Amino acid sequence: MYISEYPVGAGPDRRAAPESGSRHPEYLDCGVLGPLRIGTGATPGTITVPPKIRSVLAMLLVHTDQVVPVSALMRELWQEHPPASGLRTLQTYVLNCRKLLVGLTGLPAPVITQDVLVTRAGGYGLNGAHVRLDWLRFQRLAEHGARVLATGDDLGGIDLLEEALGLWHGAALADVPAGPVIDSKRRLFEESQLGVIGSLAEARIRAGLHQEAITQLAAATSEHALHEGLHAHYIRALALGGRRAEALGVFQALRARLVSEIGIEPGYPLQQLQLTVLNSGPLAM
Incomplete structure (x- = not known):
């Protein structure tokens, strides 16, 4: 499917714009x-x-x-x-x-x-x-937040990423019938949201805000029960917060779901993270 990049307000077939004194639409x-x-x-x-x-x-x-x-x-x-x-x-x-x-x-x-x-x-x-459009604002905030985090300003980046995630009100396009394009957009939006959740978790952990990271990741891993990246952040946040037994329990529960539902073991990074937690080793980001 081709979606023209030609702006809707331009082009050789553009209709005449309203006269300068006419009333323009509200946003x-x-x-x-x-x-x-x-x-x-x-x-x-x-x-x-x-x-x-x-x-x-x-x-x-x-x-x-x-x-x-x-x-x-x-x-x-x-x-x-x-x-x-x-x-x-x-x-x-x-x-x-x-x-x-x-x-x-x-x-x-x-x-x-x-x-x-x-x-x-x-x-x-x-x-x-x-x-x-909230999606465009989400993108701008997420990109701005990533740039701020890259400067080493974790707290400033956290504020921006929290604002971006605050624009969500449930699953994207939740009440729109499924179709090939809408389904692909849903996946794009969700992957972008998960990426921001992961970046926010990393920033909170670096800033020592373990409980804030744990609270958000508990909800995110419940909704995305097979997402290894979110679970890795969750395990790390729990362990750094002094809750190593709970962290190991999260790993075991994820492993059981992966094996029973899709027949695979957790990936190598998660297995190494489990060993680090078991051995009380340093939990680098």
Whole structure:
């Protein structure tokens, strides 16, 4: 599937922009890190629309400032078996999305059509000039946090990573029907979240904040019961916090799950970590 990188607000087929004195749309505060949320306030609310309209909105949001081809939208909605009326039905879904945005912003339908949810050659797109998306903010905070940690400022980096994780409200796109693109985006978002959780745990351990690391990792390893990297952070935090017996118990429980569910032993790094804990050796990061 090809998603055009051509900005939705530019290009040879761009419609005329509103005149300088016209009213411009408010920012749409949108969320995909949890149930789909759209609003014009600081705390966007969940929306009540039929599932396929929700899918169209999600596709547009996760490709903000890109043209999403009609073919990609139809494949997301109906996989390889679109109905004969699929194109007309998709146009109706887009019209309903625009009506939703009219209701949220109070702006006239022509403004929404011309400057917010726009039609481009072969597809549709959301104009990022009017959209604030939690996923993009999460990325910026995570990248900023990583840069700050790289300077040796663990406490500053911890604050930024905590703020990034605070944008999550459950599983990404939790109430959006499964489709090939949405599923791939869910995996991308989740892997990014897990990476930040790991970086935050490492920073807290370095800063001596073992209990904070333990509390978060207890929840994360419960949700991701086979994730070896998170368990390694958890074992290290417990051991450094003086709870070596619990750390060994976490290893044994993970090993039992790995063997019984997928038939493999923990990886070499985890096995070495277990030996270090058993021998009361130094627990380097």
